[in-house]
Amino acid sequence: xxxxxxxxxxxxxxxxxxxxxxxxxxxxxxxxxxxxxxxxxxxxxxxxxxxxxxxxxxxxxxxxxxxxxxxxxxxxxxxxxxxxxxxxxxxxxxxxxxxxxxxxxxxxxxxxxxxxxxxxxxxxxxxxxxxxxxxxxxxxxxxxxxxxxxxxxxxxxxxxxxxxxxxxxxxxxxxxxxxxxxxxxxxxxxxxxxxxxxxxxxxxxxxxxxxx
Amino acid sequence: xxxxxxxxxxxxxxxxxxxxxxxxxxxxxxxxxxxxxxxxxxxxxxxxxxxxxxxxxxxxxxxxxxxxxxxxxxxxxxxxxxxxxxxxxxxxxxxxxxxxxxxxxxxxxxxxxxxxxxxxxxxxxxxxxxxxxxxxxxxxxxxxxxxxxxxxxxxxxxxxxxxxxxxxxxxxxxxxxxxxxxxxxxxxxxxxxxxxxxxxxxxxxxxx
Numbered sequence: 234x235x236x237x238x239x240x241x242x243x244x245x246x247x248x249x250x251x252x253x254x255x256x257x258x259x260x261x262x263x264x265x266x267x268x269x270x271x272x273x274x275x276x277x278x279x280x281x282x283x284x285x286x287x288x289x290x291x292x293x294x295x296x297x298x299x300x301x302x303x304x305x306x307x308x309x310x311x312x313x314x315x316x317x318x319x320x321x322x323x324x325x326x327x328x329x330x331x332x333x334x335x336x337x338x339x340x341x342x343x344x345x346x347x348x349x350x351x352x353x354x355x356x357x358x359x360x361x362x363x364x365x366x367x368x369x370x371x372x373x374x375x376x377x378x379x380x381x382x383x384x385x386x387x388x389x390x391x392x393x394x395x396x397x398x399x400x401x402x403x404x405x406x407x408x409x410x411x412x413x414x415x416x417x418x419x420x421x422x423x424x425x426x427x428x429x430x431x432x433x434x435x436x437x438x439x440x441x442x443x444x445x
Numbered sequence: 446x447x448x449x450x451x452x453x454x455x456x457x458x459x460x461x462x463x464x465x466x467x468x469x470x471x472x473x474x475x476x477x478x479x480x481x482x483x484x485x486x487x488x489x490x491x492x493x494x495x496x497x498x499x500x501x502x503x504x505x506x507x508x509x510x511x512x513x514x515x516x517x518x519x520x521x522x523x524x525x526x527x528x529x530x531x532x533x534x535x536x537x538x539x540x541x542x543x544x545x546x547x548x549x550x551x552x553x554x555x556x557x558x559x560x561x562x563x564x565x566x567x568x569x570x571x572x573x574x575x576x577x578x579x580x581x582x583x584x585x586x587x588x589x590x591x592x593x594x595x596x597x598x599x600x601x602x603x604x605x606x607x608x609x610x611x612x613x614x615x616x617x618x619x620x621x622x623x624x625x626x627x628x629x630x631x632x633x634x635x636x637x638x639x640x641x642x643x644x645x646x647x648x649x650x651x652x653x
Binding site: 358359360363364376377378379380381382383384385387392394395396397398399402427 | 504506507509511512513514515516517518519520522523526529530
């Protein structure tokens with residue numbers, strides 16, 4: 234009886250050995266393609282942390298081209314929904330103050346880019362910078378809601394033209410300060426923040442800062 | 446019979462010619478109609494897209510001398526968003542904001558290069574508003590300050606928009622357009638709620 238069992242086991246192992254190489258040979262191209270795709274996606278995702286979104290990139294290009302000069306990147310960092318989602322998930326396991334939790338829950342993505350110009354400050358045409366930035370953002374469905382220029386400082390705030398809601402708010406800010414260009418954009422869900430603002434703060438003060 | 450025969454012979458040749466000419470005329474007429482329609486649409490388009498209370502100030506450039514330049518353009522999306530946020534706390538203000546479609550404020554600092562151009566634009570704008578049915582409700586000139594407030598009334602005296610032109614001596618020019626149901630005494634409130642300081646100041650000045 235034990236001899237029969239051993240024989241059966243050996244037979245089964247042989248059949249597995251026979252089957253698996255055949256399956257592997259057949260599926261190898263698919264498996265390799267999947268691995269390669271995974272690798273490319275991983276590289277793309279990791280480098281994505283250091284690349285600005287298409288809107289911010291377009292804004293950066295238009296500002297740099299219109300301001301002229303030679304620019305170099307100091308830093309560019311971006312976090313998207315995946316990273317913010319992981320942070321939200323991870324924060325569940327820690328005892329976080331409600332205000333901080335509301336802030337974490339609100340952010341759905343954000344990016345910051347800082348660039349330095351080697352040109353002498355003050356030589357850019359402020360009107361041309363605004364015009365180029367407006368044109369570029371308008372083509373992407375964004376409009377300038379605020380534009381301020383004073384001396385060698387320029388600030389522009391852009392928001393999507395389409396309808397916005399408290400659960401989906403996006404904005405993009407450009408600051409050109411002498412030889413420094415700062416681009417920042419964020420999108421998120423304001424509802425957790427508004428809830429906590431309603432509980433803790435005087436809600437009537439909130440819209441002033443949200444509107445502009 | 447001979448005549449009949451002759452007619453029968455010529456008819457097949459003339460008919461296609463007549464048809465061809467008819468088609469040619471129709472084609473020409475159609476082309477002219479399409480061209481006229483396209484022209485009418487392009488001419489009418491800008492006027493149709495602008496709501497009755499909206500003023501086309503044109504584009505302003507930041508002073509080349511490095512002077513002050515502030516432009517705020519709050520569209521209906523953003524206004525209704527702000528209104529939704531304060532709906533529970535301040536329903537009256539939310540209602541006021543819901544009646545607005547756009548708030549645009551432009552402050553341009555004056556320097557030697559743009560002073561005459563801005564003054565000219567302000568005076569042209571005032572003339573245009575007067576000719577386009579805007580009613581001047583405030584006109585004040587004091588200490589080189591020149592303030593004009595215009596109101597656009599629609600049917601049943603419903604306010605469709607408000608425009609303010611300010612020349613603050615030789616320092617700055619301010620152009621304001623609020624599209625929607627707005628009364629001059631509410632300017633300061635809107636400036637306060639939307640956090641637009643120039644609007645707040647103008648509102649306070651007009652109230653005085």
